[in-house]
Amino acid sequence: MKMTEHQNKPMELITLQHVCKYYTMGDQTVKALDHIDLSISANEYIAFIGTSGSGKSTMMNILGCLDKPSDGTYLLNGTDVSSLTANELARIRNREIGFIFQSFNLLPRATALHNVMLPLVYKGIKFSERKRLAIKVMEKVNLSDRMDHIPSQLSGGQRQRVAIARALITNPSILLADEPTGNLDTQTTKDIMALFDQLHNEGQTIIVVTHEKDIANHCQRVVTLSDGKVVKDIMNKRETSSV
Numbered sequence: 001m002k003m004t005e006h007q008n009k010p011m012e013l014i015t016l017q018h019v020c021k022y023y024t025m026g027d028q029t030v031k032a033l034d035h036i037d038l039s040i041s042a043n044e045y046i047a048f049i050g051t052s053g054s055g056k057s058t059m060m061n062i063l064g065c066l067d068k069p070s071d072g073t074y075l076l077n078g079t080d081v082s083s084l085t086a087n088e089l090a091r092i093r094n095r096e097i098g099f100i101f102q103s104f105n106l107l108p109r110a111t112a113l114h115n116v117m118l119p120l121v122y123k124g125i126k127f128s129e130r131k132r133l134a135i136k137v138m139e140k141v142n143l144s145d146r147m148d149h150i151p152s153q154l155s156g157g158q159r160q161r162v163a164i165a166r167a168l169i170t171n172p173s174i175l176l177a178d179e180p181t182g183n184l185d186t187q188t189t190k191d192i193m194a195l196f197d198q199l200h201n202e203g204q205t206i207i208v209v210t211h212e213k214d215i216a217n218h219c220q221r222v223v224t225l226s227d228g229k230v231v232k233d234i235m236n237k238r239e240t241s242s243v
C-alpha cells in the first residue's frame, strides 16, 4: 500500500463526510445518498453492491465528479470537490478519474486505437504522442492485434478492454466501473476481472459497482448500500489467504 511522504499511515484518496444527494420530484424528495461517511485509500479494490435504486450509480457519479453532493463534503486527494465550479469539476475529472461503463460507450466509427487516444485530445497532447501512449496502453490490455478494428468488429470482451484502455490512458488516480461486466458472458467476465486484478497489483485504485456476487467476492472490500445508506462495509479475506 502507498504511503504519504511524511506520515506512516495509508494515504486517504477519498473521504466522504455526511454526503447526501437528494432529488426533488414534485412534492417528493428521494434520498439517493443519505449521510454517507466513507474513506477509500489509494490502491484499494472496492465493490459497491445493493438492490436496484439503493444509490450505487449516484455514488459513482459523485465519486467520479460527474455530479456534486446536495450536502456534505467530498475530499478527493485533499481537494474539497463539493465546493468546485462545473469547470473545475471537469478539470479534476479529466485528471483523476477513469470511467468504465456497462455499455462500453465507444465511438462506433472510430478504430480501437482512436477510441483510446480520444481522452488525450482534451489534454492538448499532440497526435504522435497520443498514438504512442495509446499503443502502450493497448498492449497492457492485450489488444495490440486489434488496434485498427472498429467496435462492431470486436467481441464484447475486446470492446470492454478498449474501454478500459481508454480509461487508463490519462493515468487516473481512480478507475470507476459501473457494472463493467453486465453485458459479458462468464468467461469474458473472468478475463476482465483478471485484468482488474493485474491493474490493482500494479497499484491502481479500483471502484466497481456490481450485482454479481462473484465479482464482489473478488474485491478486497465490499460496501453494501440500502436506501442511500451504507449498511455493511466488510473486508474480504480471499486476497490475503489464497492469492
Ligand SMILES: Nc1ncnc2c1ncn2[C@@H]1O[C@H](COP(=O)(O)OP(=O)(O)OP(=O)(O)O)[C@@H](O)[C@H]1O
Pocket (backbone or CB within 6 Å): 023, 024, 025, 030, 031, 032, 050, 051, 052, 053, 054, 055, 056, 057, 058, 059
Ligand atoms: N436524476 C434523478 N432524478 C430523480 N431521482 C433520481 C435520479 N437519479 C436517481 N434517482 C433516484 O435515486 C435512487 C438511487 O438511484 P441509483 O441510480 O443510484 O440506483 P442504483 O443503485 O444504481 O440502481 P440500479 O442497480 O438499478 O442501477 C433511485 O430511487 C432513483 O429513482
Ligand SMILES: [Mg+2]
Pocket (backbone or CB within 6 Å): 056, 057, 058
Ligand atoms: Mg445503477
